[in-house]
Amino acid sequence: xxxxxxxxxxxxxxxxxxxxxxxxxxxxxxxxxxxxxxxxxxxxxxxxxxxxxxxxxxxxxxxxxxxxxxxxxxxxxxxxxxxxxxxxxxxxxxxxxxxxxxxxxxxxxxxxxxxxxxxxxxxxxxxxxxxxxxxxxxxxxxxxxxxxxxxxxxxxxxxxxxxxxxxxxxxxxxxxxxxxxxxxxxxxxxxxxxxxxxxxxxxxxxxxxxxxxxxxxxxxxxxxxxxxxxxxxxxxxxxxxxxxxxxxxxxxxxxxxxxxxxxxxxxxxxxxxxxxxxxxxxxxxxxxxxxxxxxxxxxxxxxxxxxxxxxxxxxxxxxxxxxxxxxxxxxxxxxxxxxxxxxxxxxxxxxxxxxxxxxxxxxxx
Numbered sequence: 001x002x003x004x005x006x007x008x009x010x011x012x013x014x015x016x017x018x019x020x021x022x023x024x025x026x027x028x029x030x031x032x033x034x035x036x037x038x039x040x041x042x043x044x045x046x047x048x049x050x051x052x053x054x055x056x057x058x059x060x061x062x063x064x065x066x067x068x069x070x071x072x073x074x075x076x077x078x079x080x081x082x083x084x085x086x087x088x089x090x091x092x093x094x095x096x097x098x099x100x101x102x103x104x105x106x107x108x109x110x111x112x113x114x115x116x117x118x119x120x121x122x123x124x125x126x127x128x129x130x131x132x133x134x135x136x137x138x139x140x141x142x143x144x145x146x147x148x149x150x151x152x153x154x155x156x157x158x159x160x161x162x163x164x165x166x167x168x169x170x171x172x173x174x175x176x177x178x179x180x181x182x183x184x185x186x187x188x189x190x191x192x193x194x195x196x197x198x199x200x201x202x203x204x205x206x207x208x209x210x211x212x213x214x215x216x217x218x219x220x221x222x223x224x225x226x227x228x229x230x231x232x233x234x235x236x237x238x239x240x241x242x243x244x245x246x247x248x249x250x251x252x253x254x255x256x257x258x259x260x261x262x263x264x265x266x267x268x269x270x271x272x273x274x275x276x277x278x279x280x281x282x283x284x285x286x287x288x289x290x291x292x293x294x295x296x297x298x299x300x301x302x303x304x305x306x307x308x309x310x311x312x313x314x315x316x317x318x319x320x321x322x323x324x325x326x327x328x329x330x331x332x333x334x335x336x337x338x339x340x341x342x343x344x345x346x347x348x349x350x351x352x353x354x355x356x357x358x359x360x361x362x363x364x365x
Contacts, residue, residue: 032360033060040353041065045234048343049077051263052357055336056271067229067344069242077263079229080216081342083327084257084320088185091255092129092300094192094204096283103195113194117166123174125191128184129299130291134170138182138252146249157251161186178295182256189255200255212272217261220250229344231324245324245346257322263340270331270338288316288333306355308362319351330354337361
């Protein structure tokens with residue numbers, strides 16, 4: 001009997017110790033990330049996909065909300081989204097790739113490739129890449145922009161867009177200021193077409209998307225099926241109060257914001273950049289180096305050095321926003337950390353969310 005009591009006591013102590021450990025177990029990294037994203041969904045009405053990866057290893061991937069305005073399809077990570085201005089870094093990489101091949105120089109005048117721009121003060125490709133050309137922007141979410149552009153001469157929307165941009169006064173003399181310009185990147189996509197003889201979408205497909213296995217990345221078709229998170233417009237911050245996003249001509253932004261993709265394809269892009277599969281190391285270094293101490297802009301990206309645990313990490317990032325889409329791609333290039341946030345709702349800024357997710361990851365170190 002005494003032995004039985006001793007054994008029973010030992011078993012109880014073991015069970016108590018186990019239950020104590022379970023009760024006070026720390027949440028996993030994925031659980032902590034999910035908790036923060038659930039808060040974003042609950043309190044800010046977030047719909048979309050969040051992906052966090054270390055190199056190629058996906059640490060977290062999940063969808064929140066719905067892929068359509070009727071609330072019939074839950075969002076899942078394989079869906080396509082408009083990536084808006086994340087497009088710019090792919091356009092910049094294409095220009096840099098052509099410079100590596102000696103098919104153009106960043107200091108070449110724009111008029112060398114698009115002679116119609118010779119009526120403006122001399123603008124270089126470098127100035128277009130760094131938002132220092134003075135070219136006006138294109139607000140693709142403006143409902144009357146398409147109507148204004150279609151009044152200009154040209155066989156295609158791109159031709160008409162270029163004519164529209166040539167007719168607008170410069171914000172400043174080229175090289176004399178900084179003005180974030182979608183127009184400048186639309187022009188760069190026309191330069192790519194002039195140099196290669198291919199359409200902008202075809203050049204990207206042949207040069208980047210097929211070789212890198214980015215099978216779900218393409219130019220926005222403006223027609224959406226069940227492979228898409230349908231672009232929606234928020235009516236309020238209350239969850240799920242949405243309506244279809246207003247129609248906008250997706251041919252207007254072109255190299256400034258016309259691509260669509262998935263979170264996993266953008267991870268492939270991030271990893272390929274880091275592994276030298278897109279650009280040579282010295283070219284990538286130029287792309288990811290601030291060209292202005294004030295604005296922190298590289299070529300198609302922005303660079304910051306946020307502090308975590310008393311250490312500043314190099315962050316290369318870009319946001320995206322257009323009708324029915326808000327996006328963010330963060331790359332902590334010295335740590336191999338990639339954070340992708342894609343939403344089918346407009347009017348979001350995910351800078352703080354991405355920063356908080358990075359802080360969760362780095363707190364594990």
